Structure formats: C-alpha cells, structure tokens
Amino acid sequence: MKRLTLVAVLLTAVMGLSAQKTMKAPAGGKLISDELIGIFFEDISSSADGGLYAELLQNGSFEYNPTERDGWGPATAWRFIRPGHSLGRLTPRMDSPVHPNNPTYMRLLVERVGHYYDFKGWTGVGLQNDGFDGIHVKAGENYDFSAFMRNVEGDAKEVRIALVERQGRHDTKLLAEATLYATSADWQQLSATLTPAEDAAHASLQVLVLTKGTIDMDVLSLMPQDTYKGHGLRKDLAQALADLQPKFMRFPGGCVIHGGGDGFWNTYRWKTTLGPKEQRLPLKNTWGYHQSMGLGYYEYFQFCEDLGMAPLPILPCGVSCQGANGGWGMRDQAQDAVPMEEMDEWVQDALDLIEWANGDATTPWGRVRAEQGHPAPFGLKYLGIGNEERISPEFAERFKYMYERVTKAHPEIVIVGTAGPGSHHGNSDYENGWKLAEELGIPILDEHYYEPRDYYLRSRQYDSYPRDRQTKVYLGEYAAKDKKLIDALAEGLYLLHVERNADVVTMTSYAPLFARKNATNWNPDLIYFDNERPILTCSYYIQQLFGRSSGQYYYGDCVRFMGDAEGVNQPVVDSRYGQSVILNTQTRRLFVKLCNAGEEARTAQIDISRFKPKKMAVKTILTGQPEDENNFDAQPIVPQTESVKAEKKFNMELVPYSFVMLEYEL
Secondary structure, eight states, rough: OOOOOOIIIIIIIIIITTTTOSSSTTOOEOOOOOBBBOOOOOOOSSSSTTTTOOOOOSSHHHHHHHHTTTTTTTTTTEEEETTTOEEEEEEEOOSSSSTTTTTTTTEEEEEOOOOOOOOTTTTEEEEEEOBBBBBOOOTOOOOEEEEEEEEEESSSSEEEEEEEEEEEEEEEEEEEEEEEEEEEOOOOEEEEEEOSSSSEEEEEEEEEOOOEEEEEEEEEEEEEEGGGGGGSSSSHHHHHHHTTOOEEEEESSSGGTTTSSGGGGSSGGGGGGGGGGGGSOOEEEEEEEEEOOOOOOHHHHHHHHTTTTTEEEEOOOSSSOTTGGGGGHHEEEEEEBBBBBGGGHHHHHHHHHHHHHOOOOSSHHHHOOOOOTTTTTOOOOEEOOSSSSSOOHHHHHHHHHHHHHHHHTTTTTTEEEEOOOSOOOHHHHHHHHHHHHHTTTTTTTEEEEEEEEEHHHOOOOOGGTTTTOOEEEEEEEESSSOOOOHHHHHHHHHHHHHTTTTEEEEEEHHHHHHOEEOSSSSSSEEEEEOOOOOOOOOHHHHHHHHHHHOOOOOESSSEEEETTTTTTEEOOTTTTTTEEEETTTTTTTTEEEEEESSOOOEEEEEEEEEOOOOSSSEEEEEETTTOOOOOOOHHHHOEEEEEEEOOOOOEEESSSEEEEEEEEEO
C-alpha cells in the first residue's frame, strides 16, 4: 500500500476535517492543524505515583530497592508498629510471591498480642504507611483497602485496618476502621471500605495483626472510590488536564521510555504495564525513584478516551538515553544500542501495540485489551519511535529498521520521529534528525527545546521553515525557563507564531506537565500540586486559552497593531506583541487572540466583518505584573471573563503585560 502523502496526513490523520465541516470558511484563511495543542505526560517529579495515579499508599508492594535510590529497601515508607507492648518481627521475603513481577513481600511474626492500654486500647503487630507526605482523606467519602494475605502458621488471623491521624505527640485519632480475616494458606486478596468520620490532611494507614502466628502480606492498596470517571486517576489533577481541552496526549515519556541508563533491563516496555496491579513489573524511574506501573498503558489509553484526546504512545527503539548518569559529557560512550539481531523483538512490540489498541477482540492482542474491560478498539493513529536520542549511526540504523517494518505492516499509522536533544539549527543531532526524516519520509518529527523567555519573545523560526517538506513538526517539549507572567506571555507570543505556521507545525505540548511539591526534579512545570490541590501556573492559563481556541483556518489579515506614541495609523513591528485569528468550522466559533508582553499599552485595529458574528462575544483577559507568579502561597494570575458586544470593526487597547481572547459564535 502506498505511503500516505503529507497532504493526506494533514487532512485525515492530523485534522479529520472533510466529513465534519459545518460551515464554509470565508476567503483569506489558511488551512492549519486543529490538533495543535496537546499534553505530554511523563512520570517526572512524582507525577504518577503520588500524583495523577490515585493510589494513596507508598511502596504498597514492598518493591523499593537501593538501585532506585541509596538507602531504599522493601520497608521504605513503612513503619513497624506493635502497640500495647505487643511482640513480633517483620521480615522481607522473596520466595513464593504473589507474582514473579512483584517478588518482594513482608512476613509478620506475631509472638505476643499486648495489653489494651496503649493508643486508646490498640494492640497488635503490624505496619503503618503515611502515604506521600501524609494521606489526605475527606469525611464521608469511601476509600477501598485491599491486600494479598497468606496465613502461614497458626489460627486464622484477625487483621485490623485503620485510618488514623496523629494528635500531638502521644495521642492518635481514629478516623475509620475495618476488620479482615486471613484464613487461607494460599495467597488471597482481602478488601474493605473505610469511610473517615472527619477530614484529615496527614492521615496514616495502620495494618495490625491481632492473632498470634505468622502471616504474609503484599500489594497493599488504598484507593479513593471517587476517581476521575471511575478510572483510578486523581480527580482534581485529571480535571485540570481536561480543562486544557487537549487534542492529544504523548506518553509515557520522555526519557522515561528508554530507562535511566542502567541497562536495557530498565527500558519501559508497555506489555509489562498491563493486567492486575500485582502482575505489573515495577521499574526504577529515570528521575531517581520508583514506578509501580499502577498507571500503565491501559490507563493512559482510557484517559485519552475519557478526554477525547488522540493517544500518542512513544516506544523505545533499542537505543539508550545518552544523557543519563552524566552521559552528556561522554556522548560517544554513553549511548548504548542493542545488537541488530535482537531488533525484531522491538519491532514486534510496536506491531503488538497497534494490534492491542486497534485490533478486534478476535486478534491475540485485541483479546488482551478486551479482557481488560475494553472490547472496542481505542483507535490509535499516532505512534512515536524514540525520544530525543543522539542521532548517531547506531540510532539511525535501528530507527530505520523499526520504521520500515512498522509502516509496511501499518501504513495507516502516522509515525512521529525525533530530532534529537536540543532541536536548533547548527546542532548536529538536529541536522542529522531532519536528514533521516527526509530520507525516510517520516510524516512528523518531534523537536524539543527549553530556552529563556527572550528566545520565545524574539524567535520566529517557523516562518522560514520550508513549505515543501513532506515532514511536519511536532513541538513535543518546550517551555520558558521560569514561571512568571512574563514567561507565560512570551510562550503565548511564540504560540501565536506557531499558529501562523500551523501548516508546518501540526502539534505542540508544553513540558513538563506536573510536579509534586517537595519532589520536583525539574522547573518550571505547568501544574504543581500537593495532596490537597493543584496550583495552576500562568503558563497553564495560556495553554488553556490555546486549547479552547483550536480551529482549522488561520487568518492573518484581520488585526493590525497601531503605533500609539506616533499617533498615526501605521502598524508597529515589535516582538513584544502579536495576534492570531482562528476559525473552527466544526463548532462555528471564531477566536481572536492578542498578546502584549511589553510595558506600554498597544492598540489593535480589528476587522472580522467577513465572519458575521452574532450579537455577543466572550472576552477573556490574563494580566498582571510581569514578575507575578502562581505558587502555593498565592495565585494572583487568574483569567477574567466577561460578555461583550460583538462588533465587526473596532479598536481594542491592550494593557501592558496582557493576553486577551475574544470568542465569537457564528
């Protein structure tokens, strides 16, 4: 089957317009991508465990180990407790586990159950978990506890499960409790629902065995019942992403996909993230902590479906990250590559993923998806191969091997390649990446760059990109190197330039997406969070405005900026302000976006008479002082929205340091 041309890619895979147009676009518009704004989720800064994945217990499977972080072990995040002067012992073991992918479990020996006078009559031998900087629970809401237990020796074990909160130095308040009985000599999964009587910001979970003898425990979990659409994701963080109205999601990385430079054993392989939690293979995270894989490929695809996003999974291609473990200083030595005779395994992973996502339930991998609870295909159309690897001869050989075999088997899948780290002209990886893309006819190439705000204020690089290239651009990672309002406005100006060139740039995603308070590997990030709330940055609100205003046509002749100081009717050319007019023919909406990142007010002359807007419009403005930022102490920058009369021709003054969007119904 003949490979799709770029025009076909844009009109079908990227935009999907022909069958959905509901109005004819007025003259003067340029056809652009309507999937320009997406999100990129990588498990960095504890974005998954302790973040978007709603699990409240840390190290519930006892798989933390020193390869992930010095000093870590099976009991990390757990405390051995024995109230009431009980006596016992805790021993990690690896023989006869629940599943080979989770080999470590805990054996508890209860030698004596103590007297009922400590901790308000509590007794027993067991474990306490404080979650991720405490467990945040709400009164009246339900939390599901589950664990695998095995009664090794002695009578059936009575096990007390309790949510508690420390009150001062010596007192503990009981929030909720339940009792379980471990009766089987084989592993059995036991469960209970806990409903706290009060809110608590720093609760702990206690598991206390009240019967003498020996018991094994593994894969302990505490999940809120109220998750995003019931699919196991933390509700407020998922909603923050939904409010961006993203058109696609790239996942799971990022550098996460090819591991932390510890060897190919630590490469992210999608198949090991499927199935019940106890069967998933946890890994060391590139950023120096643990990935439980509770948030795996099924959850990623389900989340894409929940938000109406196109999934964009990224697969490794048999080449390691050259930047891990200090590798940037030894570029030629740090990048490892699997032998070519082993590359068929990596190709098969890609083919199996496509079948898992798109095959019907009669195919081998389609059946796996159906058995997980999703009989209908997910509808995968994009697949990324590689993530900002050095474009070495070894990488090029392995990428080409995968690319040719995947596209031959599935010409309908749009492959996204990589332009290497630091995607700028003059960078050898960038040049080699584009050379490889043009040689192979790769539909989309992923560019990454993180720069100071001045770059985004001044650079308009896509204005000069060739229009006859078959390969288009996905700007997969970018951000100004701070999170103040002026940085967000610089990013907004740059996105206005990207929209002007959205016939060349088909997709963008800010990075990184999430960062947990006190566990941040990278700054800045789009959304910061703790156990109680997300903090939405100034950049978040810029992304939200662009996500809301997607469309299929760009108009560059509707807005002219006037020179206030000169007092004459002539446009002023300046990198500190810009505009974009976008028409969405499917929703019959017109969006006029204006940005002023300078210290002086600017006047825009606007003429949208050709669109015949209805009587009222929605005006949204984001403004403040240039050094303002949103953080855990204060959030001064929040968009303000009002209804205004919809005029066809008018002037608008832009106050200093502001971004304005007008939304019209047509």
